[in-house]
Amino acid sequence: MMDHARDLASLRDATDRLLSAAAALDNAAVTQPSRLPGWTRGHVLAHLARNADALVNVLEGRPMYVSAEARDADIEKGAPRPLEEQLADLRESADRFARAADAPADWSRTVELRNGVTDAAARVPFRRWAEVALHHVDLGIGHELEDLPREFTERETGFLADRFTGRPDVPATRLTNGTRAWSTGRAADAPEVAVAGRQADLLGWLAGRRDGAALTVQGGALPALPPL
Template identity: 75%
Template sequence: MTDHAHDLERVREATDRLLSAASALDNAALAEPSRLPGWTRGHVLAHVARNADALVNVLGGRPMYVSAEARDSDIERGAPRPLDVQLTDVRDSAARFDAAGSAPGDWNRVVELRNGVTDVAARLPFRRWAEVELHHVDLGIGYELEDLPAEFTERESEVLALRFLGHPGVPPTLLGDGTRAWSTGQEAADPEVTVTGTPADLLGWLAGRRAGTALEVKGGELPALPPL
């Protein structure tokens, strides 16, 4: 069973790591490209802040975003802000999410996210943890997939494997990181393709952060995964 209180604590720790690392930047570094195509580091920090507020909306029974256009414009508007404003926004929005996530409530209730996606409220802290950890990596300031907590890497790999499970565009695939294994893609008794690698490389491929060239593939080519 998902322990939302445990995950909230992990979110706090991840947020502290991100803020500490980002505080060493300057305004010029913030305007440089991140690892996400078309986004500067300022875009990444603005998105991290707005995602916290969006999840507060979800916990409050409101739409995650007013619209896709409003989401994008908020990020664009926030991207060029100076570093001190960005850090304050990330910190304050994180505090709002923490308060909403710590309030008493029915954590088994179903909530709606973007594009009709639904989930159980108790899993929202983990979703937030994933946002903070992966976007910290996306900043390209020395925090790598290998630096992610082992618990997060294992759980997020499982989440992403399940996300692609049954997808018609992904062949039946068995994934392994040396100690754990998951199935993904079209369901079949005997997976066509086996993909193995280090936990960081496997997560990087599943999360669209690495091309998968370091992975060992047997039984066919490395499957092309749909965008997240």
């Protein structure tokens, strides 16, 4: 069962860690490349701020973004700002999301995200937590997947495994970190491929942050995953 209140508390902690870490940067560092192809650290910070506002829209029943083009334009516009403006925007947008999430609401309702994707409102805080946690790593400032809470990495692994479940272009695959297991890919009588490894490496591969070289694969090649 999703506990949106607990996820909101975890989100606050993750946001505070991100803001504290980013505050140690300078204006030059903001313009340097992040770990995401084609994006500077400024792009990552601008995206995080606009994503918070977009999820306010989701919680309040509006379209997440006006359009894909408007989303991309807002990120490009915000990317070159100096660090002080980036941090203020990120902090203020996080506060707007927190206020929207604190408003009385039916958390069992279904909400619409991008591209027609729907989900329970109660999962939105976790989705935001995932944005903050993974993009903190993408900044490339010393925070790694191994530093994320185990609860988060296991839940996000399950979330991404579910996302690829039923995809005809992904072979039936069993994932394990040695203590827990997940299934993903197209339906089959038995998993065609078994992938094992450390939790951070499993998540990194599923999230497109690592190439899977550290994983052990049996029953075939490591599946090629479609973009998220």
